[in-house]
Amino acid sequence: MISATELPSTRPYLIRALYDWCSENGFTPYVAVKVDASVQVPREYVQGGEIVLNVSMDATSSLKLGNDFIEFKARFGGKPRDIMVPIQRVMAIYARENGQGMAFPVNDDEVSSTPLTAVQPEPVQSLPEDDPTPTSPSPSRPALKRIK
Incomplete structure (x- = not known):
């Protein structure tokens, strides 16, 4: 039996599923990436x-959505570039047109070659009934920021 620490990450599978959903429904899939030395993009x-x-079929060529990397060729300012993004650096994949998609945690303390481990959901804290003030969300929780 495989333990939870030995299971492969679900992140690449979810990215591929959302990419397919965007493409099949006429949306433009965008990938938000937290850049570090392991990410090959035009700085x-x-x-x-x-x-x-933009990882749509119209914007890329030779797109490979692998388990470890997203790789493709794209033009930036008219110049062709090779792009390579480690899967663990992907913060989100979403449709440009409506913002629907999924965000992922990116840990800057991880060494980029370290395999991902499952992220445990944070326990929900119930408020006392006489305290109407909600607690603020955890600062480590990922948030999707739409950039135009």
Whole structure:
């Protein structure tokens, strides 16, 4: 029996599923990436340590959505570039037109060659009935920021 720590990450499978959903429904799939030294993208387009990439069939060639990397060729400013993004650096995949998609946690403390482990959901804390003030969300919880 395989233990939970030996299971492969679900992230690449979810990315492929959402890519297919976007493509089949006429949406443009965008991938938000947290950039570090392991990410091969044009650095002049990185803003705040992040980049959003159009990974639609019209914008890319030789697209490979693998279990470890997303790889493709694309033009930036008219110049062809080879793009390679480790799966664990993907923060989100979503449809440009409506923002629907999925966000993923990206741990900057991880070494990029370290395999991903399952992320355990945070326990829900119930509020006392006499306290109407909700607690703020955990600062480590990922949030999807739409960049135009």
